[in-house]
Amino acid sequence: MPDSVLVVGASAAGLATVESLRRKGYQGQITLIGEEEGAPYDRPPLSKQVLAGTWDAERTHLRTREVLDALNAAFILGERAVSLDTAARTVRTVSGRELGADAVVLATGLCARRLPDLAGTEGVHVLRTLEDSVRLRDELLHAEQTVVIGDGVLGAEIAATARQLGREVTLAGPQAAVMQTQLGPDIAERLAALHTDQGVRLRPDTLVGGATTSRGRVSGVRTAEGGVLPADLVVEAVGGIPATDWLADSGLVLDDGVVCDSHCRAAEGVYAVGDVARFHHPGLGRSLRLENRTNATEQAQTVAANILGEGRAYAPVPYFWTDQLGVKIQVYGLPTPTATLHIAEGDVQEGRFVARYEERGRPVAVLGWNMPKQARLQRQHLLPLYTAAPHPQPAGATR
Template identity: 40%
Template sequence: MVAAPKAGRIVVIGGSAAGLAVAEEVRRRGFTGDVVLIDKEPGLPYDRPPLSKQLLAGEWDVERLLLRPSEQWDALGITHMPATAALQVNAEASTVRLSDGTELAYDALVIATGAAAVHPPSLGAGLRGVQVLRDLPDALRLREALGHGGRLLVVGAGFVGAEAAAVARGMGVPVTMVDPLPLPMVNVLGEEVAVMLDSRHRAAGVDLRCGRGVAKVVAQDDRAVGVELDDGAEVEAATILVAVGARPAVSWLAGSGVPLGDRDRDGVEGVLCDAGGRATDKIWAVGDVAAWMDNGTGRHVRSEHRLAATEQGRAVGAALMGAEPAASTLPYFWSDQYDLKLQSYGSTGRHMAFTVVEGSLEEGRFVGVYGHRAPEGHPRHVDGVLGNGKARALRTWRQAVLDRAPWPVTDPTAKVSTAEATAL
């Protein structure tokens, strides 16, 4: 392992949760050299998950999003360069060229540029009234648009789209949500849970058009006024939110000497790293932009979870100081939609087996577990858990995921399943 010296310069590109975690960890472990955090966004680094939840709903102000309040920055001893983009890395010379014209040398470089929202030209990119939701200005612009009324058309029923639709309905805004898949969030949560979400959105008044795509965006002058769907239906809208996914922000690294994944060749995009986040002797990557090697499967994997971003940052910070990182915990996400606060640990997905072990989906208070299917078609272990409204049971099943507990055999007349009894 090549570690940074105790003195020298560590440069972190990206004011993300992962990037800040690297900077804080090396300082905590006694690094006395320069730590430079370069961020293309103005202002202090902030948390992104609440953008489509509390901030969009007007429940939080911008200050509450900050990863660290302004008064803590002096104590960190970090040189923060906001509103400055990294334009090019020269891995051979160990330098990075910045948008202000400077060229910065480094002893260790950490890439934490995250992911950028996908906005195809066919979905109205460049038209007024059409936007994505990835950063703070996006969220503030959408919040303002929702305050003016008129129909919101959401293209994409994944995390961002479904959460934004729920917030808009809470504000009394009429919403149409379009997705080519048959159910909202079905790829992430599987059909059983997606059916429940479909019912919740429809009950809240969302005009849900699943199994449909957008054929074209209808515009007057340079402003979008609606869309035509692939079944010929027309939907008028005052605002169109394009929420069709994100891709790792690596275009600026072309020709840099940093190893980049290709979806067709490697099955994954992003900065290709070993199992500890190292891409080259002096370059590391963390967060959504990073594809870390999974030694168990021999494949590079990106972990697009908020908790994983912080853990990767701490792990790389420890490695840069020559220390062993702490053991990682489970991937975690949450999603607020109406009265639901869905929380998940471990792996979930449409391709996995799923069963409810506590409560019921119909009632909305439940815990369900996911398992990767073995060759004979049945899962052997609990690989993930999802729940709402049952915090104690969710904690129990989170431990079952950590323990790789046997797949549960549930008895409808019993109070707990065999796997939960084992965990208890």
């Protein structure tokens, strides 16, 4: 058992790792370094309640000061890690500190991807941090016309919240329908119809090239076909990039995330967790990186167990939820573009249903549309696929 653990990244996954260690009775020294200044907070409300103004910023805090204190961990906040010596398990920070531990956990999440052609334009935002959300809300309340670039889950949520605030909003993205990759074509069509009915202007099949400006501020975005979508506020929601730049010289395998084995181990005594971790899923027999809130907690529990020597493989049924325009969508598993959809419960016309995605008669995913309890019960049909006989680990996945 290690005498000390160092966690880099003080958000959902990093904090959950610390909590899991303590819950399991670990009494060694724990240090948590985080780049952001304030107490750890939750990100899902940033595009929903905080942007809508129904929650103040404080309410996003993951734990109270007292609960954090009771963890008996050293929190070093507002300090960026700049390098890792993997063999020595030491981390250097921007202020020149050197912190070492017997086990190091990498929980640095994602940075918002930016479109180079929009860089530095006044009135163009991203949404990843609490500060981003507060700043975006301020502008959203006064904007005449907002364009959200990116038709994935984040872009769809931002457009939905903007409409709930009564703002004029256009959602532009390359897919044929909103969130088609995550939901498959049929449900994506349904979601697109919901957005259209509620007044979101959809621009599917649209690639954005750059911005037009007027008096130093964005006045529109250029589409690849040569048109311009007028906007005095633009939000780029074009995905995230794993925050691994600081690990460039670590010798770890970096490939769209920190590459780990099925025990979430990137090297001897070094683990990765949450959005940044690309782990080998033993049920699926391939590597996977999950960007969702539940994974941050569940994977942290596995990492904590493995730090303490339990030797547990991580084989989750992937899960995410999204709230848009009065609809709660939950997705268990990974919908495939070719899956056949079966309505397992409820009624599509009534706007409450559970759909099962099947490939050659085998369930691969379950979706709930305003039917949370029933969707959760259907999850059991996915267990054979995700927890099937372990596939062997590919050679070279870890050092």
